[in-house]
Amino acid sequence: MAIPSIATYPMPTVNDFPKGKVDWQLDPKRAVFLIHDMQDYFLRFYDQGSDLIQTLKQNLVDIKAFCHQQGIPVVYTAQPNDQAPEDRALLNDMWGSGLNDYPELQPVISELTPSEIDTVLVKWRYSAFHRSNLQELMQGWGRDQLIIGGIYAHIGCMISAADAFMRDIQPFMVGDALADFSEDEHKMALSYTAGRTGRVVSTEDVLLSAKHSEGATSEEPSMTFDLLKAQVLELIDEDDLSEFESDDELIDYGLDSIQIMSFVTKWRTLGVEVTFAELVQAASLNGWWALIERKQQKVAN
Structure with missing residues (x-):
């Protein structure tokens, strides 16, 4: 039963x-x-x-x-x-x-x-x-x-x-x-x-x-800081959110290699080409966003 x-x-x-x-x-x-x-x-x-x-x-x-x-x-x-x-x-x-x-x-x-x-x-x-x-x-x-x-x-x-x-x-x-x-x-x-x-x-x-969807344009950025932050914060324990700072190393909040690799795969579908090594080196939320901005600007140019 x-x-x-x-x-x-x-x-x-x-x-x-x-x-x-x-x-x-x-x-x-x-x-x-x-x-x-x-x-x-x-x-x-x-x-x-x-x-x-x-x-x-x-x-x-x-x-x-x-x-x-x-x-x-x-x-x-x-x-x-x-x-x-x-x-x-x-x-x-x-x-x-x-x-x-x-x-x-x-x-x-x-x-x-x-x-x-x-x-x-x-x-x-x-x-x-x-x-x-x-x-x-x-x-x-x-x-x-x-x-x-x-x-x-x-x-x-x-x-x-x-x-x-x-x-x-x-x-x-x-x-x-x-x-x-x-x-x-x-x-x-x-x-x-x-x-x-x-x-x-x-x-x-x-x-x-x-x-x-109707009205979407190719000029619109595929990633925004708000979307990045939302995706990252979804993986951080609720008890740690009050202490979180955008310059903190994300590994200190429990993000592991599997989760980081999932970002690589997911963002690639949005046209943002980053590597696992680049994300590990960038380390923080602000670091990740700076990396993504550079990638998006390179594609736009």
């Missing part, structure tokens, strides 16, 4: 994504980002050190930082840890008591702790729309596209995408920012979405969407 331990598997890449039926273009001015059920309880069933989970976390962190920079609302779903029997209802039959047995694991994982500008919805069923005001929030924001990442791909994420479709909201499932019970179920969720209710995109597609 309870969720079993989940064996790791390779995170799907663009080459694994199914062919879609629609060619909807993701537009930051129309989008909302849904971070689905990324709570300590649901992550406990995975090997936290696996490439799957490290990639999942990093891609969600990157998309969230991008959304903050672009003014895209970020919405979380999170199940409560004190669900009454009448609220949990059939979930008890299917999954047991769930979070009720582990109330200390209710928070969203530390890497994705919601900020003050984010919205957290109480999650009651598979769909993020069930017993929530998500649709009303999106209507109030004037937005009709939903970017979906998190867990589990073939349950809540896929059902939320289907529910969005039935409400005339265009769902975009981020194929490499999801995790599931197995590789087969992960790919099934992508196939169903691509063939029936939405579009499957990559993290890179989301990060490049601002350049491709």
